[in-house]
Amino acid sequence: MRIHETGIAGCYEIVLNRFEDERGLFVKTFREDYFAGHGLETRFAEQYYSFSYKNVIRGLHFQIPPHEHVKVVYCISGIVTDAVVDLRAGSPTYGKFAMIELSAQKGNMIYIPSGLAHGFWVQSQEAILVYNVTTLYSPLHDRGIRWDSAGIPWTARHPVISKRDKGFPGLDDFISPFTYAGATAPTDGVERRE
Numbered sequence: 001m002r003i004h005e006t007g008i009a010g011c012y013e014i015v016l017n018r019f020e021d022e023r024g025l026f027v028k029t030f031r032e033d034y035f036a037g038h039g040l041e042t043r044f045a046e047q048y049y050s051f052s053y054k055n056v057i058r059g060l061h062f063q064i065p066p067h068e069h070v071k072v073v074y075c076i077s078g079i080v081t082d083a084v085v086d087l088r089a090g091s092p093t094y095g096k097f098a099m100i101e102l103s104a105q106k107g108n109m110i111y112i113p114s115g116l117a118h119g120f121w122v123q124s125q126e127a128i129l130v131y132n133v134t135t136l137y138s139p140l141h142d143r144g145i146r147w148d149s150a151g152i153p154w155t156a157r158h159p160v161i162s163k164r165d166k167g168f169p170g171l172d173d174f175i176s177p178f179t180y181a182g183a184t185a186p187t188d189g190v191e192r193r194e
């Protein structure tokens with residue numbers, strides 16, 4: 001595993017070790033010692049996946065306090081453009097986004113601290129995304145900001161979006177309940193992107 005900065009404090013791309021042979025691919029997605037050694041959460045409360053068709057956008061989602069959570073997301077089939085937006089008041093990157101392509105072939109994942117909104121756009125015919133989150137789903141605290149309100153340069157034309165996602169407030173109308181508590185940054189082993 002290798003860990004890279006994304007430009008938003010506490011949010012990382014983790015590149016997994018891939019073992020490929022004539023049968024296909026083997027990828028390990030979690031090692032407690034590695035996560036703990038880099039100051040990352042190791043206790044997850046729920047795991048789930050979604051299956052989506054080409055040109056779907058889901059997001060931008062998050063849970064608000066006291067049910068906020070860290071989210072680890074990876075793609076086991078297909079290719080997606082994944083995006084996060086920093087909603088932590090006082091953060092040096094408040095309102096800024098980061099984007100990462102996630103795919104089974106790349107064997108990468110995104111580690112998202114609480115206080116960031118998350119969403120993705122499906123590039124491939126289909127995509128399966130797996131999530132691990134550190135608190136239980138709480139429908140009352142499950143919120144979003146509108147997918148097209150944070151300046152994310154989705155290359156999607158006429159994306160398929162749920163009614164709920166279309167109805168979220170824009171970033172500018174969102175009053176953040178999150179505060180930036182400083183980066184819980186791993187102290188070593190993080191590689192800067194060139």
Ligand SMILES: Cc1cn([C@H]2C[C@H](O)[C@@H](COP(=O)(O)OP(=O)(O)O[C@H]3O[C@@H](C)C(=O)[C@@H](O)[C@H]3O)O2)c(=O)[nH]c1=O
Nearest residue numbers: 048050058059060061062071118119120131137162164
């Ligand atoms: C997220 C979630 C949804 N649901 C239900 C609610 C609803 O009936 C159905 C589909 O929910 P949604 O439309 O919110 O699904 P979806 O748009 O795929 O939601 C996901 O989007 C991405 C971007 C994320 O970051 C995820 O954390 C999650 O919020 O599943 C649960 O029961 N548990 C959950 O944890």
